[in-house]
Amino acid sequence: MLLFRCATATVLCSVVSLTPTLAHGQEQNARDLVQSIVDNELKADTNGHSRWIYRDAHTVNGKSTVKLVVQIPEGDVSKTIEMNGHPLTAQQQQTDKQKMHRFVTDPAVRQKQKRNRQQNGKKVASMMKMLPGAFLWTGSGEQWNSEPT
Template identity: 30%
Template sequence: MRPHAMLCLVTLAGTLTFAAHAQPTPTPQTAHDLVRDVIFNELHDRERDSHWEYRSNAVTPSQNLVREQVETSQGPIFRVLERGGRTLDADQARQEEARLNEYVKSPGQIEHVQHEHEVDEERLAGIMKMLPKAFLFEYEGSATGDVVRIAFRPDPAFVPDGYEARVVHVLAGTLTVDQRLKRMIDMDGHLIERVDFGFGILGHVEKGGTFEIHRVQVSAERWKTSLVAVHIQGKVLLFKNVSKDQQETRSDFRPVPHDISLQQAKEMLDHQADASLPVEARLAAGGR
């Protein structure tokens, strides 16, 4: 190769190298825009036709239950396996089997559970839609990497509509987000002020209450809630379910057919009873 040609190639290579290094670093997405995209994905995920079986441990001041639960198009169905930290005995297993048998044959009960499930889903979807409108967001630490933390606080310009929105709007805390997949991993918040309804006549919710929601990836496209912890103190006369003190953890997620019937779901619960209950309780529950 001629010296002149070699000099041109060296010069060109140097120019390209400099240009590559001189390219500006992409500007990270704003925290608000990232949250908006995350909420969109979470809401879109809820619209998909997908059902799962999982183990649930629900704890309230009055009970501690371990349940196996199966989602169906007619709502969830569950079997209690433990109460108060103890596996069901034969009498309790027999009562649980009778409850399940009655439930799958009762259209009224099924319709009621399905309605309550749909109401809960709509309420949660409404809260999620409200988040990008009701809060101000900023990154905690670096805005780069797969997992980022985003602090949120009430936007004073937002005017909440309704009792539930007023409670949500006084939350502040942190969102943990998978920035690459744009999915929520954790939402941890606390009430930064007391909320009075009807100047306190209709009730109130105390400052300092806490909540946490944790999400886990269970398939290439699906995420499920693995923890819901709510500890809010107060009294609201018109809405008895506003004041809560409960925690539920969910684990061992397994997909089930999207067209699974309640009877088929109960049979899956029966197999879990066979695997989890002592022999005497298993026989009382109709096990083999």
């Protein structure tokens, strides 16, 4: 979820570049706005309890996979529906069903996923916290511009 929020914050910060410029000498206000966006997204993720159902298309090393993912408090349960553009074979469906069964019945599997999700969340949060300082947020003409530092 934090990854989604990171993408949202990045989009919102991009919108900042489309917002009219602040008066000269108020460049710090642009950075403060970006900081505020990041803080709000991190707070929403910490306090948020929303769950999502979504379709995840993923390609690694030229192999594509499409899954249906359901977020539950214990973690994300996924069902693979397509591999390399084709529906799963009966054997692949059985393997996927066994994987889902292990998630539901084995607390160690859920705990491992939880640890991985927490580690990823910390990394994303760390990256988001760097965003306001990663660019020089300044007013220029009719738009805010950001330049890498």
